[in-house]
């Protein structure tokens with residue numbers, strides 16, 4: 243893809259999410275769409291992290307754990323310590339990143355289904371920990387988290403106090419989408435730099451990678467901690483939007499969905515998890531009318547899709563040409 | 569002058585099986601040394617011990633007088649001892665050129681963060697790796713197929729790519745495990761010339777091989793293993809006339825020394 247086409251694609255995408263979507267919502271009066279799209283944006287950030295672990299050849303079904311930790315870190319810092327919400331976003335990411343180094347060092351030695359199983363357990367462990375610890379307030383969780391405050395530099399207000407806004411929906415939408423754009427820009431850069439090349443060498447043959455001198459355990463841990471960082475910031479913003487966090491806010495099912503988003507969108511494409519999240523989220527919602535058959539139809543469709551498009555939706559030529567579009 | 573690489577009483581046991589038993593020999597800088605022996609003699613195991621992919625049960629390997637036996641494999645590679653694999657091992661889903669470019673890892677000047685940010689050091693690394701990859705492609709006669717996906721290559725080219733990956737790491741010692749396997753006579757002779765070319769680049773070559781004519785042609789010295797033990801060491805001339813070696817090869821069913 244040529245450079246100019248790329249730039250046009252990105253510009254169109256940015257115009258779409260920052261201008262077109264709010265305009266359409268205003269025209270149609272479907273304000274509920276903000277909540278849906280904000281969720282999609284945040285979930286796609288967490289999915290981007292899972293995608294990166296796929297990229298080093300590991301199936302990660304534990305992103306829910308880091309989203310939960312991120313949510314709690316932000317909530318506790320804001321509620322108990324009065325830290326500004328804005329500061330808690332990077333802090334939640336960093337704490338999750340550090341935590342994942344400790345967890346990753348032993349478990350990243352595992353491969354295939356073994357690694358997948360251990361990560362699956364992580365989400366449950368995070369939930370049980372949240373139930374048990376005093377600081378997380380057990381099953382009652384943390385509720386009535388205040389809305390994000392203002393940020394001003396030299397007396398100039400850059401971000402207004404959310405509680406003063408007529409519609410926090412739009413503000414949260416902008417916040418989530420901005421974070422999503424930044425996350426994917428970072429991921430794109432990472433994958434297209436030499437780091438991505440090294441990650442692919444890990445994915446394809448770890449033994450050969452170490453024989454050419456790559457410190458494979460170091461690189462694995464780096465990738466996994468970036469992945470968990472993304473899970474953490476998604477969780478932090480989620481807690482702020484719902485103004486609450488509970489042990490059940492992110493569950494095993496969420497972890498599985500993050501992984502499915504990657505599969506569905508395409509493991510070979512940076513923007514795969516974004517598209518996958520959008521399709522899965524809306525797919526699930528659209529099937530709501532089918533009542534008790536919702537899960538059955540949803541699962542069958544998912545299996546059919548994966549059989550038909552084993553390399554994800556983005557492997558369709560249509561998307562290959564303009565992959566910056568969601 | 570002290571030897572470049574010293575294998576000193578190296579032993580490896582797998583449970584009850586002693587795959588390598590108190591093997592000792594030296595490798596001088598700039599030589600081509602072959603390790604031969606019947607199937608299952610412990611040749612590949614010895615290579616894995618030297619490159620630290622396996623831990624020695626006892627004994628040690630010294631490189632420039634320094635013990636390298638307990639280091640992680642990537643550390644040993646950093647020191648300049650790089651192994652290629654008996655099974656053709658490459659990065660399958662990369663182009664031939666990308667295989668070689670990624671294998672320049674040890675020549676990196678930039679940090680991971682530098683690559684992410686695209687610093688000057690990262691840019692100059694990338695340009696340099698590209699240049700060097702093209703040079704290696706030319707050296708091995710692979711320039712035509714630089715853009716091919718590695719998984720589509722025929723056997724002969726795969727072996728050459730394995731050597732290319734080794735060369736990209738800029739090693740002092742290159743361990744080649746059966747570089748001529750699955751090749752016909754012409755391909756073997758061409759690869760023999762390549763290995764000589766590798767030595768001309770200042771790289772010491774250790775190779776394991778079953779193709780006796782090629783081994784005799786290429787080696788400065790030969791070490792012979794049988795049931796994990798070193799039974800002989802010497803020039804091709806000496807090895808061909810060694811009683812024990814002839815016996816070992818006649819004694820084994822499916823291998824003939826073929827000289």
Ligand SMILES: Nc1ncnc2c1ncn2[C@@H]1O[C@H](COP(=O)(O)OP(=O)(O)OP(=O)(O)O)[C@@H](O)[C@H]1O
Nearest residue numbers: 582585587605606607608609610611612613614654
């Ligand atoms: N990881 C292992 N665990 C147990 N036994 C092993 C292991 N690796 C090798 N062996 C055994 O050690 C012995 C030596 O094997 P090795 O692969 O070194 O032989 P080789 O000389 O390379 O043979 P070939 O010429 O067939 O490649 C064999 O009996 C083999 O079965």
Ligand SMILES: [Mg+2]
Nearest residue numbers: 611612613654
């Ligand atoms: Mg072998």
